[in-house]
Amino acid sequence: MVRVLSYNVRSMRDDRRALARVIRACxxxxxxxxxxxxxxxxxxxxxxxxxxxxLVWVTGGATACGPMILSSLRAHVEHTEDILLPRTPGLHQRGFATAVLRIGGARLSVISTHLSTNAHERYEQAGLLLDRVAAAADGAHTVVGGDFNDHPDGRSFRRIAAELQDCWAVRPWGAEYTSRPGDPFQRLDAVFAGKEVEVLGCGVPVGLPGVTDRDLRAATDHLPVLAALRVPAGT
Incomplete structure (x- = not known):
């Protein structure tokens, strides 16, 4: 089993220790x-x-304009690449942090992303994301974690979900909404997986031992999404 967490950390401007406690507990x-x-x-x-x-830093951060990948020591890093996306004048630069990781017998092509708040640009970025998925290394199974700035019924989210498994929709576990408690209920953050990956459970890890409501509120303005996946052995 592989556990994948997606988390918007708001540039670590909030309670860094609470953030680290949430990640550790997951x-x-x-x-x-x-x-x-x-x-x-x-x-x-x-x-x-x-x-x-x-954990250890794998890739991303400033070099991907925000997306980053961390891993446990279980992961062997085969390849990394940070990609800057075409930018619309007046909007933020966006990018992908990507890595091919081997965890046990499984090879994962991991992408961390944060799509645009602009609907047209976001839809184009969703297409670029799927292009990147299609170009993944042979034998590597896709996992994408991100803040998609779109609801599940939105055009960009649906474009991605047509090609990849929306892990929450496949096997809900924990809570659904990723806005911080007290904010409007919405699910902008998600983990997607290739269709050959078995989703064992996915959602906001409320009630997980060590994950407290106080830390979730203090850590950042988003809630994390944790997915438990069974990934076929790769070559």
Missing amino acids: APDVVCVQEAPRFFRWRKHASLLARESG
Whole structure:
């Protein structure tokens, strides 16, 4: 089994220790981070989050304009690449952090992403994401974690879900909505997986031992999404 966490950390501007406690309690093998620190001394902050969470930095951060990947020591890193996406003037630069990881006998092509708030640009980025999935390394199974800035009934979300499994929709576990308690109920964050991956459960890890409501509120303005996956052995 592989545990994949997707988490928008809001540039670690909130309670960093609460953030690290939430991540540790989820015991992830891979973390797809959005809004990682990307300005002054960003590498130091990324390394600090990884260390306090019991993980290692794999790729991304400023070099992907926010998306980042962390992993446990179970993962062997085969390849990494940070990709900048075409930018619409006046809007934020966006990117993908990507890595091919081997965990046990499984090979994962992991993408962390944070799509645009602009509907047209977001739809185009969803297409670029699927292009990247199609170009994944032979024998590697796809996992995508991100803040998609779109609801499940939105055009961009549906475009991705037509090609990949929306893990919450396949096997709901925990809570659904990823906005912080007290905010409007919405699910903008998700983990997607290739259709050959078995989804054992996916959702916001409320009630998980060590994950407290207080820490979830203090850590960032998003809630994390944790997916437990059974990934076929690769070559």
